[in-house]
Amino acid sequence: MLLRRQEKWIGLILAAGLAVLFLPIWKKPFWILGNYGDIYSYHYPLRHLIVSTLQEGRLPFWNPYIFSGIPLMANPQAALFYPPSILFYFLPLSMAFNLSQILHVAWGLLGIYLLGRSQKVDPVGCSFLGFSLALSPFWIYRIPQGVPTILHALAWTPWVWMGLLSKNRRFLGLAAGLQFLSGHIQFTLIQWTGMLIFCLFFRSYILPAVQAATLLAVLTCLQWVPTLEFLGQSVRTAWPQNLFSGAYSLLPSQMILLIQPGRFGNALDNNFTGTYPSVFFETCGLYMGLIPLLLAVWGLLRGSRKWPVVLALAGLILALGLHGGAFGHLLRIPPFSMLRVPARFSFLILLGLWILSGQGWQKIRQKLAAHPLRGAVLLSLSLLTFLNLWLWDRRFLYVQDPKIYLAAQPEIAELMRVPFSALATHPDIPNPNKCMMYRLNNATGYEAFYPARTAAYAAESEKKAAADPSRTYLTRWDTPEMSELGVRYYLVPFKIAGTAWKKAGGSWIYINPQAKPILRFASGKMLPGTKIVSPEHWTASLPASDIKKEVILAQTYYPGWKAWVGGKPHRIFPHQSALQKISLEPDVSQAGKNSSQKLHWRYFQRFWLPILLLSLSAIVMIIY
Secondary structure (H helix, E strand, O other): OHHHHHHHHHHHHHHHHHHHHOHHHHHOOOOEEOOOOHHHHHHHHHHHHHHHHHHOOOOOOEEOOOOOOEEOOOOHHHOOOOHHHHHHHHOOHHHHHHHHHHHHHHHHHHHHHHHHHHOOOOHHHHHHHHHHHHOOHHHHOHHHHOOHHHHHHHHOHHHHHHHHHOOOHHHHHHHHHHHHHOOOOHHHHHHHHHHHHHHHHOHHHHHHHHHHHHHHHHHOHHHHHHHHHHHHHEHHHOOOHHHHHOOOOOOHHHHHHHOOOOOOOOOOOOOOOOOOHHHHHHHOOOOOOHHHHHHHHHHHHHOOOOHHHHHHHHHHHHHHHHHHHHHHHHHHOOOHHHOOOHHHHHHHHHHHHHHHHHHHHHHHHHHOOOOOOHHHHHHHHHHHHHHHHHHHHHHHOOEEOOHHHHOOOHHHHHHOOOOOOEEEEOOOOOOHHHHHHOOOOEOOOEOOOOEHHHHHHHHHHHOOOOEOOOEEOOOOOOOHHHHHOOEEEEEEEHHHOOOOOEEEOOEEEEEOOOOOOOEEEOOOOEOOOOEEEEOOEEEEEEEHHHOOOEEEEOOOOOOOEEEEEOOEEEOEEEEOOOEEEEEOOHHHHOOOOOOEEEEEEEEOOOOHHHHHHHHHHHHHHHHO
16 A cells, blocks of 8 residues: 555656646647757658648658659658557647657656566656656757657657566567657667667577567568668668768767766757757767766666676667777668667667666665665655756757748749649758648658669759758759759749749749650650649550650659559659659550540559558457
8 A cells, every 4th residue: 555655656756747847838838849940841741741641531652742752651750650640630730749749758757667667666766767768868859859750769668678578579569569660760770789688698588579579570561661662772772871870970078978968068059069959969868867877886886787788888889880990880780781870879878877777776775775764865866866857958848939930831832833843942941841731842852861863863963962861952953854853943042042033932933944844755745634643643645646755754763653554554664863754665656546545653552462461460469
């Protein structure tokens, strides 16, 4: 009875801690938790596209609105199959983002508490462990960084470890599967790297882990199969490794952050000594509070288990990336070679220290066993840890009026709404993905990875390298390549515009009169009766009197596209390396003068039906 009463009080303390932490949003619930732009420039347009597509009664297979078309379901950050994504279907997007992030911090905190209880840690100790990890900057920074998918993945960490330590194969497979589907698959890899180290020390866990991994692979195949194909076609397969991970590798000097979180300044105060704000959020999260760190040292000195030290050292080696000397070559080994931000492996450093702090807590608790003020001392340690982290975190948890960043601009969209044409945006336009909200086809975009063909095509158009791992940089709108791409409009900020055709809002729109229709004959003439049934399905008529040898679709050449003319399949070839074309066979051109044939050009998510059935079979296995 005493234990139950104590747990009720601890539950109230945890709830109160979360309420205080997110106090700014309670005051202005229709604003959005402040961030450095990724919510507005990436996640909001992506969620808007996903939700609106589902509301239209379609599955979102293809996204034609950035990079001249890229797979949509294959994008893991779309989180299409993640159950909590239903929040975005029923709530206003700003409110859904807020609620999703708050609930995932709460879910992580609850998971840590239950994980501690499963390992016989007292309720006060579980609250201490919960505060030290779930409120650590490594977690909380993801909110101002504007990458909610990382926070979602982190929230599943204690649940996955709970499944492993209990050797419950179904629970482990389900928790790891939900973490994988939550939108940031890199943390599933980081998680399993840590569990592999654990299993090497305690080999009785290997078999349950392998069985759970098999279940995980089957459960999530509807996501990882298309994602793996997408990665194989992406810039990550061709980009030099140092350009991927150089800026986002942990520096050895940053270990000082364990005791001094503000040592290198911070992005909010504009005094960060590094390069970009994103580098701050990725590399400067190594803090869990001074009390947990001291208890981690005590746990290392007095505890019997040393494997958390190996876990932390492995995390350090991987997080150092290119700064790790010979160990940096580990990042060239698949699947690590596909990862762009080695610093995220610093989570294993925190996890190792966190486990050691749990050992230290148990030792302190034993040492104070006979002390009359033991309860008060332990509760004070937990509350002081919360206070320590809250005082640091609170400056990063603020609210913004989303209208400032997401205000509708229909006057600009209407000027560019010519059917079957595309646009490009200048690199200084901060939100190229916003075109998805207006259903405008953009030759540029911002994405974690995108087809390598797109980067090569941009370089051909600009006559120089014009891309990085996340976006292309198009400054010329009237090149032959842009005309072939169907780029009729080019949007630039007013501050850099010269002579222009028309001013719209704070921007200028240039016109490319040589732009060709997206679906056309090789001569540049648009096909009669062109119609977009859906982003994945284009149709047109091919009159026999106007049959040409080639028909071109200015969408990214990618596996899964198929074409039929008059019911007969036609093989699709690359056009100028990045686009699509079909060559008509002679018997088509010999049709009667008054006849016409229907053209269908469609994208199918490859292997969709079998992987869907496999995933459903895994759900049945978990239930029964």
